[in-house]
Amino acid sequence: MKRILWIPGMVALLGVGCAHRAAPTLALHATAAGSALVESSGGKQLGMPGTMLPQPLVVQVNDASGNAVTGALVEFSGPEGVRFDPAAGLSDSNGQVSTNVTMGGIGGRYELTAASSDKSGKQFFLKVTELSAPYQQQVGYEVNEKYCAHCHNSESSAERVSNYDNLAVKPHSFADGNVLNKFSDSDLNAIITHGGPALNRSALMPPYGWTLSKAKTQAVIAYIRLVSDPPYQPAGVTYAK
Ligand code: HEC
Incomplete structure (x- = not known):
């Protein structure tokens, strides 16, 4: 923000930027921020290509002292063809977010990423490996x-x-x-x-x-x-x- 305020001519753009940010595609608003993501369950599973893994992937948002954080936004991503349902969620009262993962059509190792942001807006990640095989x-x-x-x-x-x-x-x-x-x-x-x-x-x-x-x-x-x-x-x- 500060950087933009230095340049008076950009004030109009600042307004546009904020309007854009106020209307995200996902209507999820984080009410808290953690500092680390840990895997609760659902990593290292094996699923047939193109099908949903037997167990959901569950990740947990923690603060710096390792306590669960409620209301933090977690977004999931993976290689092409992988689908998450839901693709993003807010951590529940146990600090957890759960998603169902459908594997891509090709067999192999898939590295999935869960991402969240700390108070300063800096992103932190968790990598989880799943397998897809015939x-x-x-x-x-x-x-x-x-x-x-x-x-x-x-x-x-x-x-x-x-x-x-x-x-x-x-x-x-x-x-x-x-x-x-x-x-x-x-x-x-x-x-x-x-x-x-x-x-x-x-x-x-x-x-x-x-x-x-x-x-x-x-x-x-x-x-x-x-x-x-x-x-x-x-x-x-x-x-x-
Ligand atoms: C009772 C324990 C035990 C079980 C059960 C066992 N292994 Fe092993 N396996 C070993 C040990 C100990 C070695 C290392 C031997 C050496 O380096 O001299 C080994 C070595 C191997 C190696 C060579 C690579 C390596 O790990 O050093 C392969 C491949 C292997 N095992 C496959 C299998 C498969 C497949 C099965 C199941 C069908 C199996 N093992 C079950 C104990 C076991």
Whole structure:
């Protein structure tokens, strides 16, 4: 504002600017401002391309002391094709805003952003990752949750307790692309089917050849490729110039 008042000739424009700001497309008026956004629930979900994620994404606005703020405006955005219902909302009495997310039509990792503003109008953000994948990776996700995650994921969840801290040799998160991308599909197939010793690694990695069908083994490999960060680039396909 100050900057505009320095130039008397711009006073008319100032009026236009204010009128424009007074009529936002969304009829939501923040009555409070926080200073940080945290994820309450709904991150790291897996949905079919073009469909709504099973759980809503819920984020919380906090003040500088970590207390929930009611009445702060939160706006959601994401890559092309992602839809939010609603796309913006005011934080409720728990400081939370909830939105239903419909994934874009292409499978892959989607980084979503929730944005809010502090008292001075400065924006702050929260990034949330969701996955969109066709049926095979969905099956792989379920295989992982049932057979692999309690060792390969160091975090416990409501459904499973992590065994990671008890392992003398530490497995990697399947999202650790720097490690997992170095395994060819046939290496992955060997270690999953025959266990760690198939690749001269620890027998703490059990064999799954008796437990998983070939299709389920392929599905969990497809899932590992999907979640890897940095993304997996299949070797071997080179195009001549
Ligand atoms: C009982 C714990 C345990 C379970 C369950 C388990 N793993 Fe492992 N896994 C390990 C350990 C330990 C290693 C590391 C072996 C080494 O580096 O010597 C490993 C290594 C691997 C590796 C090599 C990359 C890495 O993380 O170092 C792959 C790939 C792998 N496991 C896939 C799977 C899949 C797929 C499943 C489920 C079908 C699974 N694992 C279940 C313990 C486990």
